[in-house]
Amino acid sequence: MQVSKNISLKPYNTFSIDVRAARFAVFENIDEARELLKVQRPTTNAQAVLILGGGSNILFTQNINGLVLKNEISGIEKIKEDNDHVYIKAGAGVNWHRLVIHCIENNWAGLENLSLIPGNVGASPMQNIGAYGIEIKDVFHELEAFHINDQQLLTFNVGDCEFGYRESVFKRKYKNEFIITSVTYRLNKIPVFNTSYGAIEQELEKMGIKELSIKAISQAVINIRSSKLPDPAQIGNAGSFFKNPEIEKSQYQQLKVTFPAIIGYDLPNGNVKLAAGWLIEQCGWKGYREGDAGCHNRQALVLVNYGNATGEQVYSLSEKIINSVKEKFNVILEREVNTI
Numbered sequence: 001m002q003v004s005k006n007i008s009l010k011p012y013n014t015f016s017i018d019v020r021a022a023r024f025a026v027f028e029n030i031d032e033a034r035e036l037l038k039v040q041r042p043t044t045n046a047q048a049v050l051i052l053g054g055g056s057n058i059l060f061t062q063n064i065n066g067l068v069l070k071n072e073i074s075g076i077e078k079i080k081e082d083n084d085h086v087y088i089k090a091g092a093g094v095n096w097h098r099l100v101i102h103c104i105e106n107n108w109a110g111l112e113n114l115s116l117i118p119g120n121v122g123a124s125p126m127q128n129i130g131a132y133g134i135e136i137k138d139v140f141h142e143l144e145a146f147h148i149n150d151q152q153l154l155t156f157n158v159g160d161c162e163f164g165y166r167e168s169v170f171k172r173k174y175k176n177e178f179i180i181t182s183v184t185y186r187l188n189k190i191p192v193f194n195t196s197y198g199a200i201e202q203e204l205e206k207m208g209i210k211e212l213s214i215k216a217i218s219q220a221v222i223n224i225r226s227s228k229l230p231d232p233a234q235i236g237n238a239g240s241f242f243k244n245p246e247i248e249k250s251q252y253q254q255l256k257v258t259f260p261a262i263i264g265y266d267l268p269n270g271n272v273k274l275a276a277g278w279l280i281e282q283c284g285w286k287g288y289r290e291g292d293a294g295c296h297n298r299q300a301l302v303l304v305n306y307g308n309a310t311g312e313q314v315y316s317l318s319e320k321i322i323n324s325v326k327e328k329f330n331v332i333l334e335r336e337v338n339t340i
């Protein structure tokens with residue numbers, strides 16, 4: 001375990017923002033994390049420690065004066081099974097897509113719609129990652145998390161995590177309190193195919209798939225994502241910068257009168273979810289660039305760093321977008337990306 005001082009975090013975040021960490025270390029198991037926290041924690045304040053996974057859902061707007069701990073706990077194992085399910089436990093540092101591929105190769109179904117999401121296993125329950133009609137909460141069994149101050153390892157089941165749309169207790173109530181060390185997923189032995197969302201069916205048809213399989217669905221999702229989303233290796237970004245906002249049905253009906261093309265999806269609670277990308281596009285931001293910070297020219301929901309943007313510049317652009325959407329539609333956009 002080596003603690004580096006004053007290092008650039010540019011290689012460690014997909015936005016490629018060049019801030020510095022006063023101290024940075026990698027840990028591969030709980031004992032190493034415990035040691036690093038004991039030796040390196042400058043104060044008793046847990047906020048002085050930042051846990052980093054793949055850095056694909058973070059916007060750094062300042063240097064980090066405390067300790068950045070990169071979670072590299074590895075390992076994927078089947079811990080139990082019953083007639084219908086297998087329970088797969090993965091270390092928090094396992095690359096998410098690698099886990100998805102591993103499960104597909106073993107015919108364990110449930111993660112295929114979540115193919116190619118960047119980042120690591122440990123962050124998957126943080127914001128209840130989701131795509132193409134599936135969220136982590138649908139396949140989640142339990143997780144283990146290490147309390148930074150109490151130094152205890154606790155188990156959280158699905159109820160404890162209080163999952164919501166890109167939400168969990170770890171993003172709100174217990175923010176910065178825990179290190180998620182492993183996550184166990186409950187996967188299906190007999191797949192339940194979910195192809196109704198987005199363009200999956202069209203893509204499967206284009207691929208000439210005659211017999212549906214989790215592998216084919218995964219490949220369809222990979223194809224769609226690769227054609228739609230900017231690759232962070234080419235252009236800095238953290239995927240969708242904003243959440244799709246939820247509004248009351250009455251407000252939606254009023255908006256529909258003024259903006260007949262507005263896109264909304266009915267929710268089980270009676271509210272309506274709007275497409276944030278559409279709102280942003282209507283305000284004229286798609287393709288907009290301010291220095292090296294910009295709004296992607298194909299995906300208005302994705303803010304980008306063309307090279308040397310600072311986190312503050314990206315944040316300031318996001319602020320302008322929020323204000324203009326509020327002004328035009330009286331709808332408040334919320335950031336999905338964690339700003340630090």
Ligand SMILES: Cc1cc2nc3c(=O)[nH]c(=O)nc-3n(C[C@H](O)[C@H](O)[C@H](O)COP(=O)(O)OP(=O)(O)OC[C@H]3O[C@@H](n4cnc5c(N)ncnc54)[C@H](O)[C@@H]3O)c2cc1C
Pocket residue numbers: 014050051052053054055056057058071092117118119120121122123124126127128129130131178179180181229230231232237238239240338
């Ligand atoms: C091109 C692109 C496409 C994307 N598409 C999607 C998508 O379809 N759906 C979706 O949901 N997300 C998407 N994302 C966002 C991102 O990939 C996910 O949120 C992912 O789960 C983040 O994982 P990470 O390891 O990179 O987390 P990081 O960015 O490293 O961390 C995110 C937050 O979690 C905390 N954290 C990370 N690991 C731990 C841990 N082990 N214990 C405690 N706290 C931790 C960090 O402190 C931070 O607050 C996309 C991002 C990109 C760049």
